[in-house]
Amino acid sequence: MHRGRVIFGAMDEVVFGRPAREAIVEQLDRLGAQRAFLMVSGTLNRETDEIEKIRNALGSRCAAVFDKMPAHTPRAAVISATEQARAAKADLIVTVGGGSITDGAKAVQLCLANNVTTSDGIDAIRTRGGVSPEMKAPTVRQISVPTTIAGGEFSAIAGVTNEAKRQKEMLRHPLVMPRATILDPELSVHTPDWLFLSTGVRAVDHCVEGICSREAHPYGDAQAIKGLAMLAQGLPRVKADPKDIDARMDCQIGTWLSTGPLAAGVPMGASHGIGYVLGAVHDVPHGHTSCVMLPAVMRWNKRDNAERQALVASAMGHPGKDAGDVLDRFIRDLGMPRSLREVHVGPKHFDHIATQAMRTPWVPRNPRKIDSASQVREILMMAA
DSSP states (O other): OOOOOOOOOSOOEEEESSOHHHHHHHHHHHHTOSOEEEEEOHHHHHHSSHHHHHHHHHGGGEEEEEOOOOTTOBHHHHHHHHHHHHHTTOSEEEEEESHHHHHHHHHHHHHHHTTOOSTGGGGGTBOBTTBOOOOOOOSSEEEEEESSOSOGGGOSEEEEEETTTTEEEEEEOGGGSOSEEEEOTTGGGGSOHHHHHHHHHHHHHHHHHHHHOTTOOHHHHHHHHHHHHHHHHHHHHHHHOTTOHHHHHHHHHHHHHHTHHHHTTOOOOHHHHHHHHHHHHHOOOHHHHHHHHHHHHHHHHHHHHHHHHHHHHHHTTOTTSOHHHHHHHHHHHTTOOOSTGGGTOOGGGHHHHHHHHHTSSSGGGOSSOOOSHHHHHHHHHHHO
């Protein structure tokens, strides 16, 4: 018998396949916002006219623009964006960019609501041992236009890097989920191919770990299996022709579906857990962590969840094949790194990574039980 609980997140709408600038104006009208604080990709702002088009469409309702969020969302940049949003008297945050910007805005919402003014002040609002502290709910919410496809715009969790500790920490509140997400595939054409494709593998990882979880259920499965099929077909088409807008749209919708299991309470596994550590400690890009770890995790887990893994191989168009092999080949064909060595992480780091990974929320909930750092080390050796 299935047991579980599906909590519907605090998002009102997802708009897809329409120009972002039109959809953003409609959202401001709908929400009655007058002072939009734009948190945007620096590259998009400096090297294209896309942000300019959005600013022109918003006119006097654009209160300020922040375009200096580095990868992995460091605390210092969150505080700097918060100061600017506070000074601009923002009543809504609009993000246009990748996951670090989306997460940055979620963190800004909580900093504004809880009067956080310093990097150390973030300690008061971060989760500890998976538990969020008591805090004031955000009143300045956000809408997001993602240009990468890792899927953070559909979650109520933000990852922020504590630079001093080189650790990714979680901030969580139901209302940090964007009120609306706008999927405009045309904007993603400016995203570097390696970044679009690797974050796509991150979305594949959401689907796969959602399907393979011990706690999987039909509601999450329905979304993850369809999402995986769309990503498995769409990503190779984007690689073959970066201007294929239909393929990009399929990848964006597949990514939206990939977040279904997580939103419905299904935990991720060791690929995500180890990935957090590789990102925070070794600066491995978000997507690359999944490229390197997912096939190894699947092979290590297969002893305990072979029938769930069969669903993965089928959804990817290879029924009856080994899911770890199918994923290995798929990621290789996208031209992505497939070993820890390729992302400059060697065996001398494995003990530290394994110890840190045990502290993440996901490693303890991996489908094949992980009781010790030595088992994480086994997986790392398989990915070496």
